[in-house]
Amino acid sequence: ILGGTMASIHMPPGIGDDTEKRMTRVWSAVFALHRRPDPLPSVRELVHSIVVAVNKRVVSERAKLRSQLRSAGSSRRRSMTGSIDEKGGGGDDFSLQPTLAQRRTATGLNLSSYGSPTSHFSSPLKGLKRTESAGANAFSLSSDNNISPRKGNNQTWSQIDAITPPPVEDYIYPESKLFSWKKIAFDERGADNDMMDPLSDKGAMNKYRKTRNNIMQQKSHLLKESFAVLAERPPMSRMSRSPYAYDESDAAAGIVEKEADLKKQALHLQQVALFRNGSGARNSTSLLRFHPYEPALVVCGGSENVSVWNAQTSERMVAFSNGNPKNTRMTSALWINEASTSLLLTGSSDGTVRIFDGLFEPNDEISREKPSLISSFVAAPDIVTDKRYSSGLVLEFQQCGGQLIAGGNAKVIRCWDVATEKCRNTFESKSDASLTALTTAWDYDHNDGYSGLGPDIIVAGYGNGSLRIFDSRSSNKGNPVLYINEGIGRHGLSSRRRKYSEFDEHTSWIVDVSFTTYGGRHEIVSGCVSGSIKFWDLRYSSSVRTIDHKMQMTALAAHSNVPMFATGSPAQFIKIMSHDGMTQQVIRYHEKISGQRIGPVSCLCFHSHMPFLAAGFADDIVSLYAPREAVI
Numbered sequence: 001i002l003g004g005t006m007a008s009i010h011m012p013p014g015i016g017d018d019t020e021k022r023m024t025r026v027w028s029a030v031f032a033l034h035r036r037p038d039p040l041p042s043v044r045e046l047v048h049s050i051v052v053a054v055n056k057r058v059v060s061e062r063a064k065l066r067s068q069l070r071s072a073g074s075s076r077r078r079s080m081t082g083s084i085d086e087k088g089g090g091g092d093d094f095s096l097q098p099t100l101a102q103r104r105t106a107t108g109l110n111l112s113s114y115g116s117p118t119s120h121f122s123s124p125l126k127g128l129k130r131t132e133s134a135g136a137n138a139f140s141l142s143s144d145n146n147i148s149p150r151k152g153n154n155q156t157w158s159q160i161d162a163i164t165p166p167p168v169e170d171y172i173y174p175e176s177k178l179f180s181w182k183k184i185a186f187d188e189r190g191a192d193n194d195m196m197d198p199l200s201d202k203g204a205m206n207k208y209r210k211t212r213n214n215i216m217q218q219k220s221h222l223l224k225e226s227f228a229v230l231a232e233r234p235p236m237s238r239m240s241r242s243p244y245a246y247d248e249s250d251a252a253a254g255i256v257e258k259e260a261d262l263k264k265q266a267l268h269l270q271q272v273a274l275f276r277n278g279s280g281a282r283n284s285t286s287l288l289r290f291h292p293y294e295p296a297l298v299v300c301g302g303s304e305n306v307s308v309w310n311a312q313t314s315e316r317m318v319a320f321s322n323g324n325p326k327n328t329r330m331t332s333a334l335w336i337n338e339a340s341t342s343l344l345l346t347g348s349s350d351g352t353v354r355i356f357d358g359l360f361e362p363n364d365e366i367s368r369e370k371p372s373l374i375s376s377f378v379a380a381p382d383i384v385t386d387k388r389y390s391s392g393l394v395l396e397f398q399q400c401g402g403q404l405i406a407g408g409n410a411k412v413i414r415c416w417d418v419a420t421e422k423c424r425n426t427f428e429s430k431s432d433a434s435l436t437a438l439t440t441a442w443d444y445d446h447n448d449g450y451s452g453l454g455p456d457i458i459v460a461g462y463g464n465g466s467l468r469i470f471d472s473r474s475s476n477k478g479n480p481v482l483y484i485n486e487g488i489g490r491h492g493l494s495s496r497r498r499k500y501s502e503f504d505e506h507t508s509w510i511v512d513v514s515f516t517t518y519g520g521r522h523e524i525v526s527g528c529v530s531g532s533i534k535f536w537d538l539r540y541s542s543s544v545r546t547i548d549h550k551m552q553m554t555a556l557a558a559h560s561n562v563p564m565f566a567t568g569s570p571a572q573f574i575k576i577m578s579h580d581g582m583t584q585q586v587i588r589y590h591e592k593i594s595g596q597r598i599g600p601v602s603c604l605c606f607h608s609h610m611p612f613l614a615a616g617f618a619d620d621i622v623s624l625y626a627p628r629e630a631v632i
Helices: 017-035 041-087 100-107 154-161 178-196 201-226 243-266
Strands: 127-129 139-141 269-276 285-290 294-301 305-308 315-321 330-336 343-350 352-359 371-377 394-397 402-406 413-415 422-428 435-440 442-445 450-451 457-462 467-471 484-489 494-499 510-516 523-528 531-537 545-548 555-558 564-569 573-578 583-587 599-607 613-617 620-625
Touching: 017 041, 269 583, 285 330, 285 442, 285 599, 285 613, 285 620, 294 330, 294 613, 294 620, 343 394, 352 394, 394 435, 435 510, 457 510, 484 583, 484 599, 510 555, 564 599, 564 613, 573 599
Parallel strands: 555 599
Antiparallel strands: 127 139, 269 620, 285 294, 294 305, 305 315, 330 343, 343 352, 352 371, 394 402, 402 413, 413 422, 435 457, 442 450, 457 467, 484 494, 510 523, 523 531, 531 545, 555 564, 564 573, 573 583, 599 613, 613 620
């Protein structure tokens, strides 16, 4: 940072070559963080304080060395001037001041130099050498940087040799806070017994959350069972039925069809709330996220604006800035730890992930105070931001394992452990197109627990219309791969066949990819900008059915428990459809504002458990929809 070599300034006593090399590596990492500031303010301030402290140390040592050199130079001039005058050699005028390179070497510090020699004082006089032809008291500059005294005038040389390095100050090593930190951590672990006491604050809060979560999950399960009749079922072959049971089966089919019609009518949505998130097109809504258990709705608009609304009262509780750099935008938002202490995770187009806490009060009411940034890291360091059509950073979070999957305008998909901020696995996309959508074939059911193909199955959609399936258990880094169980092998172990999975039936930008589990089937729903919606069974090499939206599509949302999905179009309408391809409802106008047409649809989001829909438009309006009648 200040030029020169590390050897010019003494290291604290007891530090050898190995320790010095380790310090060099640490300094290189710290200085790299200083050149590219970390998105987390606490880390950024810590790095800045370390660099400032090191620079202050260098400046103080440089000042001490300069004072020593000045005093040594003045004493040499006085002694050599007297000896030169005695011999009559005062006609040659030369300076004993060190050259610029020597001055930097003697007073600088370069912590980035690797493999430097051990610490010694570098005197500027070691470039001077006496020559025999110029007399006993003459000197000349030599290139070997060694002082070569000759006989004569030993008093002068004794004065030069008497120059000693500046005394090394006692270095105060920083005191570790590890013991105090762990002591507090162990004390908190010991206090976990309060969680079992319903009379304590923690125990009461724990009991409330469990009750709240169980009630919502029971409602979700009842809703799933109630509307399972709407799930598309494979047609039954007439050859497999007895001709005597023909009329009976037709009657049963008629009853089922009538019941399905009643269920579809029950899902007719109406606008229950409408609020403005800002003013003008600059605050158009780009992301919407319902909280699974509390009436909180996150609305992201503009480039970095985040608002939290109470969906029951249509009141904005808090608004804050995501803090992403200029000329970047937010492209992802997720709730994590929803069942306990809820956190908001956001991703921006520069590849940075930020996690906010404090959106809820200790009693789980929505807070009016601005949240605090508790963690931030770069999830996609190789992301490209200069593309004209950019998906930014696309994220998918798995609560069961604390794994964050990150992709986007990058060649690599990364799996992160959010707790430790370490990358677990990487996959090469092998595609020049941007990754636009992510999901995992894994869902939670109140009675059955987690269900699906497994948390390791990752489904990715791309800008060229392709779908690729990845298995995080695979060590293959170059190709999409999926492992399919095939029963018990010869040695009594479950054999698995490795299957490469790439689907190219879509022809344009993938808008959304979702995993559904209703009807006893595990299917992937995907949609592209051109308007085609496809349903996939990952056991097959092609889609099982296709629905044509018949218009350009900019938004798609599929409910995880009810067999319905919503599509949004730039032609200013929202279409509610069932999985059999029937259009249940088309929304073109705001019911809360008489005669006003909705704007071009920018985003759609269903509630995780209830049949609630949130819609964002190219203007600043956000609309909420719910069934006209109670469905459970």
